[in-house]
Each structure stands twice: as C-alpha cells, then as structure tokens.
Amino acid sequence: MSDKPSVLFVCVHNAGRSQMAAGWLRHLAGDAVEVRSAGSAPAGTVNPAAVEAMREVGIDISTQTPTLLEYATAESSDVIVTMGCGDACPVFPGKRYEDWQLEDPAGKGVEAVRPIRDEIRARVQRLLRELVPAG
Template identity: 60%
Template sequence: MTDKPTVLFVCIHNAGRSQMAAGYMTALSHGAVEVRSGGSEPGTEINPIAIQAMREEGIDISQGVPQLMTTEAVQASDVVITMGCGDVCPIFPGKRYEDWELADPKGKSIDEVRPIRDDIKARITALLAEILPAQG
C-alpha cells in the first residue's frame, strides 16, 4: 500500500490531453504522485503533435499507449480528472472529481496545441499544490 496520492486523467481517446497531463504530473511531482490515464474510446497511438509539444518542454510521452479507462482504475484513484469524456466516465462517491474543459488537440497544428499544453501545465501545477503536502 502506498501513501502517494493517485491521480487518473481521462479523455476520450487517451491520445492527447490526458497523456500530456499525465506527462506533466509525472515530471512535476518527481514521483510523489501515482499517475494513471485512460480513455473511454482509446485511440491507436499518441497524437504526434502532443508528443512534439511536450518534447519542447523536455517531457517525452512518445512511449505512452492509449489505454481503456477501467472502473477499477477510477475506484483506485484519489483524484479523477476528466477532459471531455462526458457521461461515459463512471462516478464513485468519495472521490475528488474535476472536469477540465480543454480543446482536443486532435487535428490541430503545433501552434494551436501549445496553448492547450500550457493550460494543462498550469492546471497540473495548481493541482499539485493542493494534493501534496508542503515540502518544508
């Protein structure tokens, strides 16, 4: 059993937004948070523009594989962040849920994806400040 908080990021295809969020959470928490991601209808590969945008930040998400979001993953997570998966995301009492309204990077240029990436980074930074105890 771990005392690390667990955060699950969910979007439809688990190929862009949720992968970028998971990449930032992993990098910025330095291993202090257990990170999961999934999709309601997983795609076949990570969005190459999302990979490029994150690479500009020094974060490699190219080895990620879109995963199906499972009920078990939701139940095992302390915080569940949804990004446009609508009513298909299961809800369990006692969990912290947030729905982040973020544009889908699918089909967008790198110039259109950078603001989405930067918005995700700001949200991850704020979330980390809330879920991790202050390091003295």
C-alpha cells in the same frame, strides 16, 4: 487518500489532453504522486502534435500508449480529472473529481497544441500544490 495520492486523467481517446496532463504530473511530481491516464474510446497512438509539443518542453510522452478506462482503475484512484469524456466517465462516491474544459488537440498542428499544453501545465501545477503541499 494514502500517503501517495493517485491521479487518473481521462479523456475520450487518451491520446492528447490526458497524456499531456499525465506527462506534466510525472515530470513535476516525481515519485510523490501515482499518475494514471485512460480513455473511454482510446486511439491507436498518442497524438503526434501532443508528443512534439511536450518534447519542446523536455517531456517525452512518445512511449505512452492510449489505454481503455477500466472500472478498477477509476475506483482505486484518489482524484479523477476528466477532460471531455462526458457520461463515459464512471462516478464513485467519495472521490475527488475535477472536469477540465480544454480544447481537444485532435487534428491540430503543434502551434495550436502549445497553448493547450501550457494551460494543462498550469492546472497540473495547481492540483499538485493541493495534493502535495510544500514543507
């Protein structure tokens, strides 16, 4: 890893889980980590319930755009966190991988998305502590 680690969050539509995770990491890490997100079959827009759930905690992901997962992006990332993208996620030797089993917020209201948002925050905080140790 370089001085500034890069983390890529990947889910199928890049509209919910990966966008919330990227939002949390940007918010919590500031400039200490390069944050990326992508999807194996990106949606047209970010999930409105995910946008609202993140807005409730002061994080705006409304301007994010679902992006297609590209080989070069994955190859140049230090950590790849997958969230249900299955075999569509490329595997590169020497990369750190984590697979986060999280409920898909697609089609759910904000009430159902809040617990997913909070679980993602806890996982992002753990990851951040490992990537950028305090002190």
